[in-house]
Amino acid sequence: MDYNLEKIERYIRKEMSGQELSDFQSELEQDPDLRKAVVKMQLISDAIELDVENDLRSQLGTLRNPAKIKDIRRPSSSLRWLIAAAIMALVAVSMWMLVQTSNSLDQFVQNEYINYSDINLRSEGSNSKSPGLQLIYDGQDEEAISWYRSHLVTEPQDYESRFILADLYKKQNQIDQSKAGFLILARSESLLWKDRAAWNYLLLSVNSEWDPPADEILDSMIKDPGHAYHELAVELADQRN
Numbered sequence: 165m166d167y168n169l170e171k172i173e174r175y176i177r178k179e180m181s182g183q184e185l186s187d188f189q190s191e192l193e194q195d196p197d198l199r200k201a202v203v204k205m206q207l208i209s210d211a212i213e214l215d216v217e218n219d220l221r222s223q224l225g226t227l228r229n230p231a232k233i234k235d236i237r238r239p240s241s242s243l244r245w246l247i248a249a250a251i252m253a254l255v256a257v258s259m260w261m262l263v264q265t266s267n268s269l270d271q272f273v274q275n276e277y278i279n280y281s282d283i284n285l286r287s288e289g290s291n292s293k294s295p296g297l298q299l300i301y302d303g304q305d306e307e308a309i310s311w312y313r314s315h316l317v318t319e320p321q322d323y324e325s326r327f328i329l330a331d332l333y334k335k336q337n338q339i340d341q342s343k344a345g346f347l348i349l350a351r352s353e354s355l356l357w358k359d360r361a362a363w364n365y366l367l368l369s370v371n372s373e374w375d376p377p378a379d380e381i382l383d384s385m386i387k388d389p390g391h392a393y394h395e396l397a398v399e400l401a402d403q404r405n
């Protein structure tokens with residue numbers, strides 16, 4: 165939440181009174197984050213006061229001519245608070261940039277991951293559902309995983325089913341199994357599923373283990389301007405850096 169820095173400064177400087185002071189104190193009682201902001205501003209103010217005081221003591225100790233003491237001026241109240249505000253702003257911007265960097269990468273992964281449900285393709289036609297798909301539509305994901313695992317034992321070239329299984333693992337937060345499935349597809353001869361699976365493997369690697377296969381896949385996508393995921397791969401590389 166954004167807070168009015170000027171109001172916090174006026175409160176710490178004891179420049180509030182009457183209804184304004186009462187309203188701000190009520191806000192403090194109800195908002196723990198505001199209390200933290202006030203405490204942090206107070207600490208900054210105290211630190212500046214202490215630093216100025218120590219600096220003055222140092223200067224006074226080195227002056228041999230007492231007449232020169234009158235030339236030493238304590239920074240004005242407005243200047244001290246301007247410094248405090250600048251420090252607070254710098255801290256706030258730095259923290260915001262760190263959070264935004266993390267959040268933007270997480271959001272990128274979330275937005276660009278390819279869910280099977282977003283593809284809506286099935287080789288035998290949209291009106292025909294395999295038992296595995298029917299289980300998914302019925303909300304029985306664990307049963308669907310069991311079905312697809314058994315199915316792929318006898319039909320290892322059913323690349324679409326392998327993609328579905330890897331996607332199911334991801335939904336169950338079984339990331340290692342999901343990555344393994346997508347990597348098999350990424351190294352297959354499937355024209356329809358290979359690139360999608362490779363891309364998902366990269367995204368899952370961002371928040372788990374970024375390994376040599378991920379480096380190889382990302383590098384190949386970036387080096388090939390004609391690759392379906394070339395631009396996204398370049399963006400992913402920028403985000404990671």
